[in-house]
Each structure stands twice: as C-alpha cells, then as structure tokens.
Amino acid sequence: MTRPVGARPRGRPTRPNAGPALVLCLLLAACGAKQARPAAAPEPEDGASLASAAIATGPEACGNAIDDNQNGLIDEGCGLALGLVQFLAGWSAAKADVDLRVVDPNGDLIEVGRVARSGLTKDRDCPGRSECQGKNLENVYLAEGEPLKGEYRLRLRLESLGGETPPIHVTLGARLGGTSRSYDVELETPESEREIRLKF
Numbered sequence: 001m002t003r004p005v006g007a008r009p010r011g012r013p014t015r016p017n018a019g020p021a022l023v024l025c026l027l028l029a030a031c032g033a034k035q036a037r038p039a040a041a042p043e044p045e046d047g048a049s050l051a052s053a054a055i056a057t058g059p060e061a062c063g064n065a066i067d068d069n070q071n072g073l074i075d076e077g078c079g080l081a082l083g084l085v086q087f088l089a090g091w092s093a094a095k096a097d098v099d100l101r102v103v104d105p106n107g108d109l110i111e112v113g114r115v116a117r118s119g120l121t122k123d124r125d126c127p128g129r130s131e132c133q134g135k136n137l138e139n140v141y142l143a144e145g146e147p148l149k150g151e152y153r154l155r156l157r158l159e160s161l162g163g164e165t166p167p168i169h170v171t172l173g174a175r176l177g178g179t180s181r182s183y184d185v186e187l188e189t190p191e192s193e194r195e196i197r198l199k200f
C-alpha cells in the first residue's frame with residue numbers, strides 16, 4: 001500500500017467547466033480504522049481532458065449515492081433534497097448505524113434540523129428514524145445561499161453493526177464545485193472512521 005487512503009473514487013466528474021478546482025485528500029481517521037485499500041488518484045480538473053465525462057453508467061438509480069446518469073446530480077428524482085453542495089452517504093446493511101458527519105469550512109458540524117451559517121443542513125439520520133425504512137441514506141445539502149469556499153471534512157463513522165456482518169460498505173457521493181464523485185468506503189469495526197477532505 002503506497003497511499004494511506006480509505007476510500008476509492010468511483011464515477012467520473014461531471015460538468016468539469018462549471019466550477020473551481022476540486023482538491024481531494026483522503027485521510028485515515030483514528031479509532032480502529034482498518035488498513036486502507038489503494039485508491040486511484042483523482043482525475044485532473046483541467047476541463048480539457050474530460051470529454052468522456054458525459055458517459056453515463058445508466059439511468060439514475062435511487063439510494064446508491066451515485067450520480068448514475070452523470071448529470072451532476074446525485075440520486076435526483078428520488079425524493080431527496082438536492083443542493084449545489086451535497087454529501088450523501090448510503091449503505092445497504094439495514095441495521096448498521098453509520099453516521100455521516102460533515103464539518104463545513106466554518107468548522108461547524110452539520111446537524112439534522114438546523115441550517116448552519118454555511119447554509120448546509122442535514123435531513124436524514126439513519127437507521128434511527130422511521131423514514132429510512134431499511135434504505136439507509138444520510139443527506140447533507142446546501143439549503144440556503146451560495147456554496148461556501150474552503151475545506152469540507154466528511155467523516156464516516158460506524159457507530160454499531162446492529163448485528164450486520166462486517167465490513168459495512170458505504171458509498172459517499174459528493175457534489176462540490178460543479179463536480180460530482182462517489183467513493184466506496186468499508187467500515188470494519190464499531191467506532192471505525194474514515195475522513196475525506198474536499199476543498200474548493
């Protein structure tokens with residue numbers, strides 16, 4: 001392993017000319033995170049070499065935190081709130097409790113039921129609420145104002161397995177700076193975490 005990262009990007013950036021450069025670094029957090037898998041380097045955001053960015057993998061599928069049709073929107077048409085900034089974590093292990101903790105460039109933790117100064121809010125906390133109904137998605141999105149520039153820290157934490165068999169596979173979709181990407185993350189043991197930092 002040459003790069004200490006815990007997630008691998010999937011999909012391709014979309015609408016590469018629509019925003020500033022997206023700088024990505026992936027960090028292993030503490031607390032029992034297992035050995036990371038190698039990851040492909042992020043594709044350059046030069047806006048000139050992305051002719052294939054419009055290639056879609058299929059029609060938009062709901063609940064997978066992936067921009068399947070490569071239109072820049074993650075899980076659109078699925079009843080989820082969307083925003084110019086959006087971070088969406090999805091996992092299929094119904095009883096596993098995974099938390100998506102987003103800290104915005106102001107250093108504010110984005111919480112359910114409240115809009116932060118950055119305009120971000122969170123509208124789902126799974127699997128704890130009945131709205132999840134076995135489809136575990138946590139959705140952080142820009143509800144008000146313009147996207148705030150700076151670094152966004154996205155932490156995925158496995159609170160409990162809930163009887164599910166590890167590892168818990170989590171997909172994290174991120175829309176920021178006019179691009180959408182998805183990352184695969186595996187969480188092995190309770191309290192293990194991965195942190196992804198996105199800057200634009």
Ligand SMILES: [Ca+2]
Nearest residue numbers: 067069071073
């Ligand atoms: Ca889409």
Ligand SMILES: [Ca+2]
Nearest residue numbers: 061066068075
């Ligand atoms: Ca999708």
